[in-house]
Amino acid sequence: MADDALFEFLHMEIVAHVYKEQATWEDIDKERVTCVSTLELMGFRVGQGLIERFTKDCPTFKDDLDIMKFLCKDLWSTIFKKQIDNLRTNHQGTYVLQDNTFALLTQFSSGKQYLEEAPKYLAFSCGLIRGALSNLGLESVVTAEVSLMPSCKFQVVIQKL
Amino acid sequence: AEICITSMDNYPLYIRSIPTQGELKFHYTVHTSLDVVEEKISGVGKALADQRELYLGLLYPTEDYKVYGYVTNSKVKFVIVVDSSNTSLRDNEIRSMFRKLHNSFTDVMCNPFYNPGDPIQSKAFDSIVSTMMVQAC
Numbered sequence: 108m109a110d111d112a113l114f115e116f117l118h119m120e121i122v123a124h125v126y127k128e129q130a131t132w133e134d135i136d137k138e139r140v141t142c143v144s145t146l147e148l149m150g151f152r153v154g155q156g157l158i159e160r161f162t163k164d165c166p167t168f169k170d171d172l173d174i175m176k177f178l179c180k181d182l183w184s185t186i187f188k189k190q191i192d193n194l195r196t197n198h199q200g201t202y203v204l205q206d207n208t209f210a211l212l213t214q215f216s217s218g219k220q221y222l223e224e225a226p227k228y229l230a231f232s233c234g235l236i237r238g239a240l241s242n243l244g245l246e247s248v249v250t251a252e253v254s255l256m257p258s259c260k261f262q263v264v265i266q267k268l
Numbered sequence: 269a270e271i272c273i274t275s276m277d278n279y280p281l282y283i284r285s286i287p288t289q290g291e292l293k294f295h296y297t298v299h300t301s302l303d304v305v306e307e308k309i310s311g312v313g314k315a316l317a318d319q320r321e322l323y324l325g326l327l328y329p330t331e332d333y334k335v336y337g338y339v340t341n342s343k344v345k346f347v348i349v350v351d352s353s354n355t356s357l358r359d360n361e362i363r364s365m366f367r368k369l370h371n372s373f374t375d376v377m378c379n380p381f382y383n384p385g386d387p388i389q390s391k392a393f394d395s396i397v398s399t400m401m402v403q404a405c
Contacts, residue, residue, distance in 0.1 A: 152380075155342075155384050158341070158342060159373070159377040162340070162342065163340075163371070163374055165341060242342040
């Protein structure tokens with residue numbers, strides 16, 4: 108049980124650290140964008156490594172939907188101990204993953220409080236998804252949105268070449 | 269005998285041959301066998317959902333050597349070339365060699381000092397591959 112808390116604390120500290128580093132910059136808007144990118148890139152590299160380890164024993168994926176389902180079920184339950192609650196797609200490369208109790212947001216609030224701070228804590232997970240997909244051969248753009256804590260939606264748009 | 273690991277875009281991440289003379293011939297064999305690997309991967313449009321999809325088996329035998337292939341889910345390809353004269357190597361042994369390779373490769377991937385796409389320079393990985401090749405030859 109205690110090992111969930113380890114990652115949550117580490118993640119909180121990483122976010123705080125990245126923002127503290129950039130706090131000396133004058134331009135507030137630029138600072139936000141760089142921090143989010145740093146966190147996202149961290150998540151990207153972690154996602155790549157994780158996927159290599161988790162798909163070691165899996166048979167090859169048949170198509171994009173298969174990959175997304177693997178992401179929602181296996182990857183999510185290994186990392187956040189639960190599956191994605193809802194996966195929607197328009198079958199043309201856009202997927203929306205909805206998690207009603209996102210593990211990294213449950214400690215914040217269960218309503219609208221602290222809504223503005225939420226995106227910082229989702230950047231790493233966006234990067235994680237993007238890294239995982241990239242190592243499976245799918246280039247994508249991942250964004251997250253929160254309207255009501257602790258539920259959040261990740262939107263994945265696959266870039267077809 | 270030779271072991272080669274190529275990335276998603278088919279450039280080599282790691283090549284190792286024993287003995288080191290005639291290395292060029294091995295490089296050439298691996299390069300041509302990549303075509304066969306691609307063919308096998310793209311042919312998997314049918315619904316075969318079993319483990320064996322990762323292991324591609326004997327790619328093609330020539331008069332001098334046999335070439336075996338293996339593909340991970342992240343499209344990293346492993347190719348092993350062995351002498352045909354070495355008939356003691358059975359399919360199972362080749363499979364276990366690939367498994368060991370995949371395990372070591374996963375460890376390299378999770379190393380924070382390794383950037384995916386760079387040539388593999390990890391000493392631990394080198395030593396595992398050396399022991400494996402010595403056993404095989």
